[in-house]
Amino acid sequence: MDEKHHYGVVDNLDKLFLVLPEHILKALEEKENSDELIEIVMDLGRSPEARFTNGFSILIESPVERSDIEFTLGRVGMFTRDNRAGIERTLHRISCIRNRVGNVVGLTMRVGRAVYGTIDIVRDIIVSGKNILFLGPPGVGKTTKLREVARVLSDEFQKRVIVVDTSNEIAGDGDIPHPAIGRARRMQVPSPERQHDVMIEAVENHMPEVIIVDEIGREEEARACRTIAERGVQLIATAHGNSLRNLLLNPTLTDLVGGIQSVILSDEESRRRGTQKAVLERKAIPTFDIVVELRDRDTLGIYRNTAEAVDVILRNYDPRPEVRKKTKDGSIEVLKEIEEFETVEEVYSLSDWNQPKYPEGKMLRVFLFAVSRNYMERAITQLKATLEVVEDINDADIVLTLKSRYRKKTNRLREAENRGMPVHVIRSNTYSQVLRFVKDLFGLSDSYEKSGETGLIEAEKAARQVLRESEPIELTPRNAFVRRLQHKIAERYNLFSQSIGEEPFRRVTIYPRNLDDT
Known part of the structure; x- marks a missing residue:
């Protein structure tokens, strides 16, 4: 937001000044910063005060007398049960302080501005x-x-x-x-x-x-x-x-x-x-x-x-x-309070990704349903992706299947979705389709060479950094599919994660374990 905004103020101060005793009004009119006036205070037996945004000022040294309070009471509206009154067609508020028998001994006149x-x-x-x-x-x-x-x-x-x-x-x-x-x-x-x-x-x-x-x-x-x-x-x-x-x-x-x-x-x-x-x-x-x-x-x-x-x-x-x-x-x-995220982005480079050193068992696991395992392993090798094909759907983080099989919704696929497991669909069982799936999964689009970063690798490295430094890290905005996988990576590291922000800038934040609860 870089446009300029112009503000107009309506304060009706002249109507508020009419309820003040003349000697107090005269002292107030001598002040040059009436546009910063917040309230006027009149307490019985004390000097009246004018309060401004940056302090207060004693209006006159002589104390407020009961006649001064009665003068003001006669010019404001009726006080309600919450000891507040007003001046008709203005936003000013007059509040009173009463003694033990209900008599008014103090007034606070708050300036109301539109x-x-x-x-x-x-x-x-x-x-x-x-x-x-x-x-x-x-x-x-x-x-x-x-x-x-x-x-x-x-x-x-x-x-x-x-x-x-x-x-x-x-x-x-x-x-x-x-x-x-x-x-x-x-x-x-x-x-x-x-x-x-x-x-x-x-x-x-x-x-x-x-x-x-x-x-x-x-x-x-x-x-x-x-x-x-x-x-x-x-x-x-x-x-x-x-x-x-x-x-x-x-x-x-x-x-x-x-x-x-x-x-x-x-x-x-x-x-x-x-x-x-x-x-x-x-x-x-x-x-x-x-x-x-x-x-x-x-x-x-x-x-x-x-x-x-x-x-x-x-x-x-x-x-x-x-x-x-x-x-x-x-x-x-x-x-934007995400400077640490910007630092993380600078750390991750393409050369880092080409030689991943992830802990054993931290790979992302995929279960193939009617998709060629040979095509998948070939794509993983070519892209050096941190992806592992598993035989048991219960061991998987995601499922890959064909569009024709997904339409039939077999028991296996329905069970996977009911458990909240992401199910991804490709049109045909070809190498180009499988390769495109892996590229999309890891964010290896044409813009990858420019960004030098992938969604899942970013989450892996961020999780390890959170474990080392016990400080939360915000990840790059990603689509819903990649965010779900980033949450799974955080969960595998026993870390808490949360999606924040609005589309298309919605992103995952990974938090450290709460040390007080471990």
């Missing part, structure tokens, strides 16, 4: 139709992005969008929603504990294509999210939690990303994995297909497949999100 263009950094993901969860600490712009999401999907893509608005946080105070959400409809939530009811009501009564919710924080809301997702409605939300790993360990919200359960493995399976018999695994399909971590206002990490990322975390590894960053000139960069 920022147009803020989702350009994730626009491709927003329009994918998938369920998306935004995570991040307070102040990084989660709610701001939700407003822009609502406007883009409702106006530009003409989708039926409903915003479930707790405390009028997204669309502002009053009965008429702020223009920042476009043509999206807004359903107000009378109190935070009713949010899950309004979410379900939105689906049942108003036929939305997209539902947008801010601050999923209760177990009931997590269940409502799963119900909405199961009904085929796109769900875009934010949740309490700074990262995917943090959310996964939150017992209240873990179901949003699939949940965790303890599983007892068989002796054979625990030996194969190199782990203890009791392990943690993902409990269900995640409610949200994609998780976006907002690391700061300009940087985010994207997990395009939540299920895969959670599985990697539960193996005690760090999943590698796609990192995007908005630069100072407004352009967007995609940062």
